[in-house]
Amino acid sequence: MTEPRWLDQRENRAWRGYRRMRGLLDLQLARDLAADSGLSEPDYDVLSTLSETEGHRLRMIDLAGWLLWSKSRLSHHITRMEQRGLVRREESPGDGRGAVVALTPAGLDAIVAAAPGHVESVRRHLIDHLTEDELETLAAITTRVVAHLTAHADT
Amino acid sequence: MTEPRWLDQRENRAWRGYRRMRGLLDLQLARDLAADSGLSEPDYDVLSTLSETEGHRLRMIDLAGWLLWSKSRLSHHITRMEQRGLVRREESPGDGRGAVVALTPAGLDAIVAAAPGHVESVRRHLIDHLTEDELETLAAITTRVVAHLTAHADT
DNA sequence: CCGCCGAGGTTGACGTGTCAACCAACGTCT
């Protein structure tokens, strides 16, 4: 039980900054999105993913994989979205276990209506405050960290 | 209703990277923390803040301000932590509306025991993957974005 | 063909956090 390697000042500024930004930014984006479209961020993620696939439908497992969500989380969320008429569950052809999620017309309308405002919100609160170099650095950082996290999904 | 300024490729990489990292990183940190201390991240934030104050106590409003939490959120969370014996509510001297949160001995033990492991976890999953320049850039980005968000708390 | 394991999915209980409504004490203005 040796003395832990506490964070030095530079590390602390980065870490605390991240935590603070994360809290405030996500809250603000969620509020903007909810206010002008009635969707939550998870709703938006599901709908935008489906809207980009051919046939506007995906198997649960594939959707979960793309979003990096657990099966459980996806199942719960799809249940809620289904009740609001945004998506529909269908049987999977050729696999009795299967379940496919399909975009409904209402779901498509919702994402089409929400997208411009959401992008605008992301710009206003984050992207437009960063320089090109900062964007590159942010992309590099996140890519590396994500790679590490998905590699050691266990540890 | 002009055409929205969609994100270009660079912006997209940064934005998607951020979203992905946020999801995976927070989940992993929360899991590590829960596994070796039984605390959640919000628990940790409350306890570590209190442990750094003189008297190990703070008014609700001040604690909420420091953590950037809503009054509601703090009240709910303190209720849960109080039931687990980590903190205690006290009356505020000189202000009948007041409420003060105080660390209990059990709460102090918990944060002291949890801190080394948590720092280690933060290093392993994030900090140790970044160069010094990247740490500086991350701190700069987050500071600027947080400043903007707290300034226009309304818009 | 049967037994069994793994893959795909659902469910329930619970902790967390949001918003909105509400309440009580404070301070100020007259």
Added chain:
DNA sequence: AGACGTTGGTTGACACGTCAACCTCGGCGG
């Protein structure tokens, strides 16, 4: 002193997400 808006705090309903348990179907090996 009395009226009244503000500040500090709580509560309830509900959305979200985790874990763990469970179920069913698919694919294999013997």
